Amino acid sequence: MAGVISIFDIPIITDLLAQYLTKQDCASCSLVSKAFYSQFQPHLWREISIRPVKAALVRQPSKEALLANKHLIRKLSIFDQPITGATQSTGTLAIPGQTTTTSALYEPHSRFAHHVTPPSFSCTKSALQMKQDDDDNVRSLLRLVEQNVRLQTLFIDLFGMLDTSNTWMRFFKVLERHPSLTSLYLHGQEFHHGVYRALFQSLPMTLEKLVIRTVIYNKVTPIHFSILPGRGFYRRLRSVHLRMCMKGSETSTLFPFLRLCPKLEELTVPLVDGSTMPRLIALVGDATLFPFLRGLYMSCQFQLQDTDLSRLVGVMKGRIKDYAMEGRCAQDSARQFCANLTTYWAGTLESLVFGADTVVSSSEIQTIATTCAGLKRLCIASRGGEYEADRMVVPEDNVSGWKAIFTVDNREQNTTLSTIAEMKAVATTRTTQWICLGLEELQLTILDDRWIAEEDDQGNDAENSNHSHSLEPSGSPHTTTSQQRRAKDGIRRVYQQLGQLTQLKTLTLSWYSSLHRREQPASVSAASTPSPSLPTRHKFDMSLESGLQYMDRLKELHELNVRGISCLNIGQKEFEWMTQNWPKLRR
Known part of the structure; x- marks a missing residue:
């Protein structure tokens, strides 16, 4: 409430x-x-977000109440208004050194994302409203950071603002004197070599987590190794996330810094090209430099060589527990990578995330789910998409965030809903059992591609029609009872598979159907070849008759999400069944 x-x-x-x-x-x-x-x-005052819509904040008696309870505040955020006005209206807000539960800002796949994090302050570019002749907001920001000496988490977002070098320089001087900062998030438009130099020399020795999200300046000058502090200066850093694009010699800007972080446990590497990948692999694969590295998150926006990915898996054998890859790479590279992953990492992997642009077939995902026994989190992202030849093409304007998908990316394989549900495609066996029965979080999007098989069944009749490639909506004369029966059988088998995962705490289900085709533009004639089909939202059956009762052993389930579904078939008896069989369900 x-x-x-x-x-x-x-x-x-x-x-x-x-x-x-x-x-x-x-x-x-x-x-x-x-x-x-x-x-x-105390709980009501833990998190305060100052926004223009909170007009009551600056009035009496709300202002008096805020000032009287400022010692209870654990998290302060200022958005969409100048920080000077916000701090003047509320006074100097002290943030004591006590903890509150918050989520990570940029690493949703991090195994530290849901841990207890310390008091924090967030400030966006709209709160600073930079002007060349007026830096009152910057001074207010620096004053707030200086006065809150027990502040431990700090997030500064200047993305979209140009020419912010002077602001960052002044901020780093204050940062250097901060006695208790442990987590720092920086989001900026561009950092040139002077900004990096000031940052690396100003990081407090208490820092444990550093997140930099920016674009590398085109004329960056490499930072020389000699200007960085000694190895022991960054001895407490255990989490470094570098969300940026780096090519060629630009990597010399940050690689020396990474060599000075001996206790790294998780690392997000920048966007790199094929020529840089060998150096990157040599760096992160050196167990003497990073003996505690267990989490690796990669952004690969360029075509990578099969040998690079294979070598990465080999050098990290027995070390990696958490792995995430996002960005585009060749389908053959992803296939070979998954094969090596199940060979070398199957015994240690606990969390696996693939981004929406990484092409991974359903058979490869099935192989992972039936060979990686220690998996606790499985996430294969999807943004929806169109079929084009033998892969799924993602529209740029249809982004739905991190989701998992058991999907079909090759029409020639004729992989249908039934094949997905049966969890076949294991090299030497035809088992239908999950081996990662300890999964605690699963995000699953099923692409119902039954129309592929239906097209094959219709044979010559479809070829003689001017609309041979069009898809009739469900319930039309062409939708047979046999097809509907197959759909129910497929859903039932999905529930049977999910029912094996008795340790699940979070389950997200999404359902896309290709049985409906989006309308063609009026300019497209009836004889024209229609564009590829876009998977559309479809009715999802969560009734007991469809097999929901097979999931009665999910006694640890805390959270159930159903997304991307336009119509959900569920009734009162299903809700009563959930209450009885999922006693820990909270949302």
Whole structure:
């Protein structure tokens, strides 16, 4: 309730209730509200987000209440208004050194993402509103960071703002004197060599996590190894995430810095090209430099060689527990990589994430799920897409974030919903059992491609039609009872497979169907060849008759998400069944 109704809205709510309740009822409600507020006051004030819509923040008595409870604040965020006005209206906000549960800002696949994180402050470019002749907002930012000496997490976002070098330089001078900072998130448009030099020389020795999200400056000058502090200076850094694009000699800007971080546990490497990959592999694969490295996250936006990916898997054998790859690479490279992954990492891998642009076939995902026994998290991202020849093409304007998918990327393989549900495609066996029965989180998007098989079944009749490639909607005369029966059988087998994962805590289900074709433009004639089919949202059956009861052993399930579905077949008896069989379900 506290997450939906703001504490500043309580007077408004009371006024509304007073119109419909008697004085005696209002008095009772007032007593209950006071008791609730007294009991949960520390929790209500833990996170404060200052926005223009929170106009009550700058008025009495809300301002007095905020100042009186500022010692309870654990997380402060300022968005969409100048930081000077926000701090003037609320006074100097002290953020004590106590912890609160928040999520990671940039690494949703990180195994540290859901851990308890310290008090934090967030500030975006709109809060600074940089002007050449007025830097009051910058001074307010620096003053706030200086005064909150127990602040441990800091997020500064200047992305989209040009010419911010002077701002960063002034900020780094304050940063160097900060006594307790452990996590630093920097998001900027571009960093030239002077900014990097100032940053690496100013990082506090208490820092444990560094996230840089930026674009490398085109005329970057390499930082010489001699200007960086000694090896022990970064001895506490355990998490470094470099979300940026680097080509060729530009990597000499940051690679020397990485060599000075002996306790790294997780690393996100920049976007690199094929010529840089051998150096990168040699660096991260050196167990003497990074003996504790267990999490590796890669952004590969360029075509990589099969030998590079194979070598990466080989040198990290027995070390990697968490791996994530995003970006485009050749389908053959991804296929070979998955084969090597199941050979060398099957015994240690606990978390696996593939990005939406990484082409991975359903058979490869099935192989991973039936060979990596220690997997606790499996995420194969999808953005939806179109069929083109033998792969799925992702439209740039249809981004739906990180999701997992068991999908089909090759029409010639004729891999249907039934094949996906049966979990075949194992090299030497035809087992239908998951081997990673310890999975705790699974995000699964099924592409219902039954229309491929239906086209094959119709044979010459389809070829004689001017609309031989068009798809009839479900319920049309061409939709047979046999096809509907096959659909129910496929869904039932999916539930049977999921029912084996008795340790699941979070399950996300999405369903896309190719049985419906999007409408063609009016300019396209009836005899023209239509464009490839876009998987559309389709009715998803979660009834007990469809096989939902096969998931009755998921006693640890805390969260169930159903996404990307326009129509959900579920009723009251299914909700009652969930309550009885999933006792820990919270949302």
